[in-house]
Amino acid sequence: VQEMEKAENLLQAFILNPVIGPEPITGSSRMKSGTTTRILLDVLSVVAALDYPHYMIAQLVNLYEAACHSVYKAQPQLVCLIQLAASCLLSGGHVYYIGREGPGLTAMIDASECLPTFGASFNDIRGFVDGGYNQLDNNEGDLISLEDFTQDIQPHLQVNDLVVFLDPDELHRFEPSMSAMPCRKVAVLLTQEDVSQGVPVCDFVLNINLDLPHLKTWTAESGKNLVYQLAKEISFKWLLNCLSTAAHVLKGKVFQNSMVDVRVGNSKLFGRAARIIQKYCGLSVQEATEYLLRSIYGTDALTPEQRSGHVVNHVLVASQQDK
Structure with missing residues (x-):
C-alpha cells in the first residue's frame, strides 16, 4: 500500500478506495458496489486512452447516471421479464442469453456469476456470444459460441426454456428457425430509437431507449462511439443482473437477503x-x-x-x- 501511495503521489497510479467498490473485484460483480468498480475503471481508462482533460470525468459520470435513469424507466416491463425467467427456472427450464461483442460478454459474466452466487447449476443460466472464445482471444476450448448453441442447445429446447436475444442482428440471424423453437423467446434491446417494430415475433420485447443527452452535446468527437458502447454495456449489466438475481430470488435461492443455497x-x-x-x-x-x-x-x-x-x-x- 505504501508503494502504491508513492506511485499515486507521482501520478503513476490510482488507488481506488474499497468503500467505493473495488474491494470485491474478484467476487460477484453484482454485489458490494461491483458495478461502481466497473464505472470507475471505464472512466479512468477512457480519460487515459483518449487523453481527455480532467473536466471530462464529470461528463462521463453524468453519462452513466443518464444510462441508469433510462434503465430504471423500464421497471414495469422488466418485472414481466423477471417473472417469465423465474417461471422457467421453477419449472426446471433454462435461460439462455444470445449476444455479441460487449453486451454478449456482459451476459456471459452475468451467467457465470449465478453458479457461486446462488448455487445455480451450470445449465440454469448460460450465455452464448458471437465468435465464442475467439472474442476473448482464448486458444483452448469453446462452449460459448453461437455455433455451440445452434448445435448443442437449440435442438433440445423445451417449452419451459427461455432464450433472451440481446442484439437485433442476432434476432434476424435466428429468425428463420425461431418458429421451430418450442421455448419462450424474448428480445432485450438497448437503442437510441425504437426498433421493436422490426423485431421478429417474440413472446416479449423489452426495448429501452438509451437516452444520453450528454452525448448529444459531447465536446469531444473522438471516442463518442466508444463511450456510447460502454454506457450500453453497463446498462445491459444492470438489466441482466436484475433479471438473473430476481429470478433466483423467486426460485427460492434467497431467504431474507441471504443466499441460502x-x-x-x-x-x-x-x-x-x-x-x-x-x-x-x-x-x-x-x-x-x-x-x-x-x-x-x-x-x-x-x-x-x-x-x-x-x-x-x-x-x-x-x-x-x-x-
Missing part, C-alpha cells in the same frame, strides 16, 4: 454456510459448524479426525458432492 466450494463459503445455519437455527458458532460438518460428511456421528480437520479438507469433500 450455498455449495461449500471454498473457505469463504464454508464460513458463510456455518453463519447461515447459526443465524436461522439460533445456534452457537460451534453448534452450527458441527451440523455443517455432519451435512458434509453425511453422518450424525463425526469422527475426531472429521471434527479437527482443516477447512480445506472439509471443502474438498463438500465440493465433490451433488446437491
Whole structure:
C-alpha cells in the first residue's frame, strides 16, 4: 500500500478506495458496489486512452447516471421479464442469453456469476456470444459460441426454456428457425430509437431507449462511439443482473437477503454456510459448524479426525458432492 501511495503521489497510479467498490473485484460483480468498480475503471481508462482533460470525468459520470435513469424507466416491463425467467427456472427450464461483442460478454459474466452466487447449476443460466472464445482471444476450448448453441442447445429446447436475444442482428440471424423453437423467446434491446417494430415475433420485447443527452452535446468527437458502447454495456449489466438475481430470488435461492443455497466450494463459503445455519437455527458458532460438518460428511456421528480437520479438507469433500 505504501508503494502504491508513492506511485499515486507521482501520478503513476490510482488507488481506488474499497468503500467505493473495488474491494470485491474478484467476487460477484453484482454485489458490494461491483458495478461502481466497473464505472470507475471505464472512466479512468477512457480519460487515459483518449487523453481527455480532467473536466471530462464529470461528463462521463453524468453519462452513466443518464444510462441508469433510462434503465430504471423500464421497471414495469422488466418485472414481466423477471417473472417469465423465474417461471422457467421453477419449472426446471433454462435461460439462455444470445449476444455479441460487449453486451454478449456482459451476459456471459452475468451467467457465470449465478453458479457461486446462488448455487445455480451450470445449465440454469448460460450465455452464448458471437465468435465464442475467439472474442476473448482464448486458444483452448469453446462452449460459448453461437455455433455451440445452434448445435448443442437449440435442438433440445423445451417449452419451459427461455432464450433472451440481446442484439437485433442476432434476432434476424435466428429468425428463420425461431418458429421451430418450442421455448419462450424474448428480445432485450438497448437503442437510441425504437426498433421493436422490426423485431421478429417474440413472446416479449423489452426495448429501452438509451437516452444520453450528454452525448448529444459531447465536446469531444473522438471516442463518442466508444463511450456510447460502454454506457450500453453497463446498462445491459444492470438489466441482466436484475433479471438473473430476481429470478433466483423467486426460485427460492434467497431467504431474507441471504443466499441460502450455498455449495461449500471454498473457505469463504464454508464460513458463510456455518453463519447461515447459526443465524436461522439460533445456534452457537460451534453448534452450527458441527451440523455443517455432519451435512458434509453425511453422518450424525463425526469422527475426531472429521471434527479437527482443516477447512480445506472439509471443502474438498463438500465440493465433490451433488446437491
